[in-house]
Amino acid sequence: MTVGDLSKKYGVNREAVRFYERKGLLPRPTRNMSGYRLYDAQGEKALSFILSAKNLGFTLAEIKSLLQIRVVNQGNCEKIRTHAKQKINEIDAKIIYLQRLKKSLSKLVTSCIKNQTTTYCPILENMEN
Numbered sequence: 001m002t003v004g005d006l007s008k009k010y011g012v013n014r015e016a017v018r019f020y021e022r023k024g025l026l027p028r029p030t031r032n033m034s035g036y037r038l039y040d041a042q043g044e045k046a047l048s049f050i051l052s053a054k055n056l057g058f059t060l061a062e063i064k065s066l067l068q069i070r071v072v073n074q075g076n077c078e079k080i081r082t083h084a085k086q087k088i089n090e091i092d093a094k095i096i097y098l099q100r101l102k103k104s105l106s107k108l109v110t111s112c113i114k115n116q117t118t119t120y121c122p123i124l125e126n127m128e129n
Helices: 003-010 014-022 041-055 060-072 078-111 122-128
Strands: none
Touching: 003 014, 003 041, 014 041, 041 060, 060 078, 078 122
């Protein structure tokens, strides 16, 4: 499968596939006589893994670590479970932060009087101070 075929199948652009390859997330594909990259089932599976992990919120560095654990085949999934639990903790922290942010912004919006001049706008005032 060429880079174009692979990118089309998974809905990513070609540069993203090449980027993942440069970063060591995708195995180096073979090349045909014309120099085109030819990805096999292993490359396709790796791209699917990368995209799924990204959708779960893992960073590229974390994905690389997960892929390395997978390649080494260390017998059980405790390390993967630990990574997933850490990600859940990060997500929980982000949710708390975003809820606080929403509450603060909602208070500012509520304190804003419609059609008031920007001379005294509580939202702008808050941002300046």
